[in-house]
Amino acid sequence: VRRTRQQQWRCSDVTFQCANQGLCQQWIQVINEQLSLLANRPKSLLVYINPYGGKRRGKRIYKQKVAPLFRRACISADVIVTERANHARDHLKTEANLDKYDGVVCVGGDGMFSEILHGLVTRTQTDSGVDQNQPDAELVPCSLHIGIIPAGSTDCICFATVGTNDPVTSALHIIVGDSQPMDVCSVHHDDVFLRYSVSLLGYGFYGDLLTDSERKRWLGPARYDLSGVKTFLSHNYYEGTISFLPAENNMGTPRDKLQCRSGCCVCQHKPSSKDNKQWEMSEEKENSGWSVIRGKFIAINGASMSCACPRSPKGLSPSAHLADGTTDLILVRKCSRLDFLRHLLRHTNKEDQFDHSFVEVHRVSKFRFQPRHHELVSLEDLSESPKKTGFSPICSAQTTCNYSTAHSSWTCDGEILPHTAIQVRLLSCFARNKESQPEVH
Numbered sequence: 001v002r003r004t005r006q007q008q009w010r011c012s013d014v015t016f017q018c019a020n021q022g023l024c025q026q027w028i029q030v031i032n033e034q035l036s037l038l039a040n041r042p043k044s045l046l047v048y049i050n051p052y053g054g055k056r057r058g059k060r061i062y063k064q065k066v067a068p069l070f071r072r073a074c075i076s077a078d079v080i081v082t083e084r085a086n087h088a089r090d091h092l093k094t095e096a097n098l099d100k101y102d103g104v105v106c107v108g109g110d111g112m113f114s115e116i117l118h119g120l121v122t123r124t125q126t127d128s129g130v131d132q133n134q135p136d137a138e139l140v141p142c143s144l145h146i147g148i149i150p151a152g153s154t155d156c157i158c159f160a161t162v163g164t165n166d167p168v169t170s171a172l173h174i175i176v177g178d179s180q181p182m183d184v185c186s187v188h189h190d191d192v193f194l195r196y197s198v199s200l201l202g203y204g205f206y207g208d209l210l211t212d213s214e215r216k217r218w219l220g221p222a223r224y225d226l227s228g229v230k231t232f233l234s235h236n237y238y239e240g241t242i243s244f245l246p247a248e249n250n251m252g253t254p255r256d257k258l259q260c261r262s263g264c265c266v267c268q269h270k271p272s273s274k275d276n277k278q279w280e281m282s283e284e285k286e287n288s289g290w291s292v293i294r295g296k297f298i299a300i301n302g303a304s305m306s307c308a309c310p311r312s313p314k315g316l317s318p319s320a321h322l323a324d325g326t327t328d329l330i331l332v333r334k335c336s337r338l339d340f341l342r343h344l345l346r347h348t349n350k351e352d353q354f355d356h357s358f359v360e361v362h363r364v365s366k367f368r369f370q371p372r373h374h375e376l377v378s379l380e381d382l383s384e385s386p387k388k389t390g391f392s393p394i395c396s397a398q399t400t401c402n403y404s405t406a407h408s409s410w411t412c413d414g415e416i417l418p419h420t421a422i423q424v425r426l427l428s429c430f431a432r433n434k435e436s437q438p439e440v441h
């Protein structure tokens with residue numbers, strides 16, 4: 001493998017020459033023997049292709065760019081082109097004979113990755129008798145790795161783990177057996193499990209944007225641009241209470257300048273007896289350690305990884321770690337439209353998007369959200385509330401945000417959650433049980 005610009009990998013050839021045919025055969029035999037000893041390299045893969053993801057190029061990308069590389073690497077692949085949403089998830093949950101495979105590959109976007117994750121995690125818990133509905137259930141680790149071939153609209157999970165959204169690079173990472181553990185949040189409403197999340201859990205701006213964009217799926221990835229502009233112009237804010245448990249164990253802060261990469265020292269940190277003690281202490285302290293913030297928010301974002309993607313190469317939280325057992329909670333309070341635009345623009349350049357008076361960011365291990373309309377509201381409060389007005393002038397002052405009497409929705413890795421009051425926890429604090437993090441290629 002040869003590295004090129006922007007974290008991309010390409011195949012490289014090395015030619016050995018020798019006039020002696022017998023010696024050549026020996027070389028080939030020894031090389032093949034050595035390769036077969038590399039236990040990390042997959043030999044048999046189960047591939048799911050979403051033909052409708054992104055620009056609908058999943059099948060072509062797999063056939064033209066990935067399958068030839070798998071063949072050269074002597075990897076056998078069983079390919080399933082999905083016929084409906086949740087086809088891959090349901091197949092993994094109940095039907096697939098997982099003993100046959102070294103890994104599962106998803107060809108699609110973050111929504112498709114989420115299907116595979118849910119299918120694999122649910123299958124593993126069902127087989128082991130673990131109830132995912134229990135908010136404190138210790139999940140059994142999945143034995144199969146998940147590979148991602150980017151063919152979606154955002155491809156943030158691929159971009160943030162590999163550093164680029166290039167199918168050939170991802171195929172080569174899979175072939176050489178690269179792997180990267182990844183934090184998973186479990187999201188509950190009361191005691192009912194809703195979904196797992198690995199990238200963005202967003203309420204307000206991103207929730208509204210995703211809800212609107214679902215109606216424009218036929219536009220492909222451009223739906224996010226159109227819905228982005230529309231949601232920005234609507235400039236809604238939402239009231240509620242967010243409670244969170246700050247991360248412990250010197251996990252760094254979201255304002256650090258270092259970026260998490262493969263082999264990151266924070267994520268590689270192995271549990272020591274000292275860490276375990278700290279974790280036990282933090283459980284004791286848990287009830288008293290929660291911070292509570294009540295307010296009016298344009299966006300509430302939980303980023304368990306940087307969420308870097310082609311639209312924002314440094315992501316929503318540039319210093320978030322892939323596998324540290326924490327999520328970065330970003331609160332964007334009610335502000336003028338112009339200020340919010342400045343904040344958004346900073347996701348695309350080198351300026352610090354957290355350096356605004358109306359933005360705060362916390363590294364947390366758990367959080368909860370309760371929208372205001374679920375709480376008791378006095379009549380006096382209600383009479384003060386202006387009505388939702390739709391679009392208002394773009395250069396409006398701070399006071400002209402639209403008050404939303406309704407609620408927003410949570411987007412969870414691009415899927416809309418059916419509840420607004422949610423409880424979120426990181427599944428595996430690294431100091432406790434690093435092995436329960438799933439791994440991606």
Ligand SMILES: CCCCCCCCCCCCC/C=C/[C@@H](O)[C@H](COP(=O)(O)O)NC(=O)CCCCC
Nearest residue numbers: 109110111152153154155156200307312344413414
């Ligand atoms: C004025 C210029 C403003 C530019 C702001 C750009 C900020 C971009 C931040 C993007 C964060 C993306 C987090 C990733 C989420 C994905 O999991 C999710 C589903 O992906 P997929 O299934 O591949 O479509 N995608 C989104 O939530 C879309 C966010 C769109 C942002 C414009």
Ligand SMILES: Nc1ncnc2c1ncn2[C@@H]1O[C@H](COP(=O)(O)OP(=O)(O)O)[C@@H](O)[C@H]1O
Nearest residue numbers: 053054082083084085108109110111112152153
């Ligand atoms: N064959 C199919 N037909 C319709 N929807 C599908 C199919 N296969 C997968 N899906 C669903 O499509 C959605 C988007 O998939 P994804 O691959 O993430 O594309 P995108 O990045 O464009 O959103 C996911 O929610 C997934 O469950």
Ligand SMILES: [Ca+2]
Nearest residue numbers: 183304321326
């Ligand atoms: Ca993290």
